[in-house]
Each structure stands twice: as C-alpha cells, then as structure tokens.
C-alpha cells in the first residue's frame with residue numbers, strides 16, 4: 001500500500017489516503033463494500049435506505065465498524081422527495097448519532113433541518129447535489145463539503161443537466177467550502193483534472209459497481225462490463241425525478257409510457273420503477289428488469305475485480321495524468 005501523498009481538504013476531512021468517495025448505492029453499498037473502500041484508502045457510505053428496519057441498519061453499521069478496524073466509513077441518507085408515505089429521516093439520523101458514526105453523505109433535498117443534530121454530535125456532512133446552485137445553498141446551511149454530480153451520473157442527475165467538466169471549473173468561483181465532482185468519473189485522469197480545476201476530490205458510483213465486494217449477481221456485473229457509455233437511459237423526467245439507468249426492457253417501457261401519456265404521476269410509474277424490482281435484478285442477475293441506476297462511466301467498467309484493484313488503477317492513472325501535464 002502506498003503512502004498517503006494527498007493532504008487536501010477531502011483526505012483531511014475523512015482521514016483517507018486518496019480524495020475519492022464511493023457514493024451511496026441503493027441496495028448495494030453494505031458493510032462489505034464500504035469496508036473494502038475503507039481498506040483501499042477511500043471512504044464509502046452504507047446506504048441507509050437499503051435497511052428500512054432500524055435494527056437492521058444498526059446491525060449493519062456495527063458490522064461495518066468491525067470490518068473497517070478503525071478505518072473511516074459513513075452512512076448515506078438519501079432524502080429524496082417522499083415516494084412512499086411515512087417520513088423516517090429524523091429517526092435515521094438519530095440512530096446514526098446514537099451509533100457514533102462520524103460521517104454522513106446526504107442527498108435528495110436540503111439537509112438544513114438536520115444540521116444542528118448532526119453538528120452537535122460532531123458528525124461531518126458531505127451533501128451531494130445535482131447542480132452548482134444547490135451546492136451554494138448547501139454551503140450556506142453549514143455542511144462541511146459538497147459533492148456536485150453532473151448530467152453523466154448514474155442515479156439522479158437533477159433537472160439542470162450540466163456536465164461534470166463544466167461543474168468542476170464553475171464551482172471553483174462559486175463556493176468557499178471544499179467540493180467534489182461526480183458524474184461519469186471512472187479514471188484517475190478525471191480525478192487529476194477535477195483537482196486541477198479546483199475540486200478537492202471525486203465521488204464515484206457506477207465505476208465501482210463491478211467490484212467483487214458488491215454482492216449483486218455476476219450476470220448483472222457482466223452486463224455492466226459489456227455495456228458502454230451510450231447504454232443508459234434517462235427515465236422519469238415527466239415526474240421531475242429524472243434517473244439515469246442501464247438501458248433495458250424496463251427503461252424502454254417507462255420511456256414509452258411517459259411519451260404516450262400526459263400528466264404522468266409517480267403512482268402511474270410505480271409498478272415499473274419500484275426499487276423492489278431492481279433489488280430482484282441484483283439477486284437474480286436478470287439485468288433486463290427494473291430501473292438499475294448506471295451512468296456514462298460504463299465506458300470504464302472493464303472487468304470484475306476487487307475494489308482495491310480498481311482504486312489502485314485509478315491511482316496510477318491519476319499519477320500518469322499528472323506527469324503528462326507536468327511542466328519541467
């Protein structure tokens with residue numbers, strides 16, 4: 001394992017070797033994956049929404065702490081506009097505080113109402129947003145860092161659809177807190193470029209889903225390996241909840257339904273887009289069913305291998321990129 005050579009705002013914030021964050025992954029980011037991230041010198045986040053029962057989330061956090069053996073880890077809390085009744089966000093944060101978790105990645109909406117609770121417990125907050133304007137807002141409510149994900153990303157790119165390259169350079173003049181860039185990041189050269197533009201790190205989703213430590217079926221991962229950057233669809237634009245997914249039967253059906261109908265509601269789409277169908281696809285490997293978040297960095301998902309190896313390649317590619325532009 002190489003020495004930490006990066007002392008910047010993100011490695012300082014999380015105590016990691018590299019300024020790379022493995023973002024929350026619904027159903028997939030569990031203790032094994034997050035601990036693998038920690039051992040690889042980056043930080044990952046257990047996705048709270050994957051563990052709807054409080055005792056299951058508590059058990060997962062404890063398992064992760066044990067597996068991390070002192071290494072950093074956090075919990076992702078996605079606060080997306082309510083799709084199902086019964087708001088449990090405050091209870092989730094209280095559990096996180098109670099368990100002594102040190103880092104959270106929030107997303108989905110403004111975290112302002114929860115900041116006092118988290119700050120009083122000494123928790124560092126990385127808030128993830130789909131555009132620079134929301135990052136500015138998040139900075140004003142006291143988060144420690146923001147991650148801005150661009151239009152290329154797997155999952156929710158928001159409504160503005162600005163690309164990561166623009167976000168990376170633009171944010172530098174808009175923010176006075178550390179920021180990370182996400183969306184389409186799968187090579188170390190992109191990390192080097194983000195750092196050069198003023199970011200302090202990157203957040204990665206799609207590229208890491210082919211890691212061995214992700215529990216999903218190999219047939220699904222093999223599809224991600226075969227797929228390229230044009231094998232995604234943007235779905236659910238009609239209900240202002242856009243999601244970028246692996247192109248499959250379900251994404252085609254959703255897009256078709258949206259094109260043929262006016263005034264589409266989330267309830268209309270639910271039979272097709274329910275997260276339970278996606279979870280089933282991860283279990284069986286039948287990637288044709290369900291909306292399976294995936295972004296344009298399918299360009300870089302070239303084999304199934306341990307997360308540490310993916311991170312290692314990321315790191316050497318970053319070093320190579322930096323040498324490429326070094327002025328002697």
Ligand SMILES: Cc1cc2nc3c(=O)[nH]c(=O)nc-3n(C[C@H](O)[C@H](O)[C@H](O)COP(=O)(O)O)c2cc1C
Nearest residue numbers: 023024025026107153154155183184205206293295
């Ligand atoms: C399969 C998958 C599931 C995701 N689930 C969540 C989630 O539950 N909460 C969240 O905040 N972000 C989620 N994301 C977004 C990632 O954390 C990250 O922000 C995004 O993937 C970065 O873009 P990239 O996919 O281009 O690397 C998910 C992404 C993927 C690919």
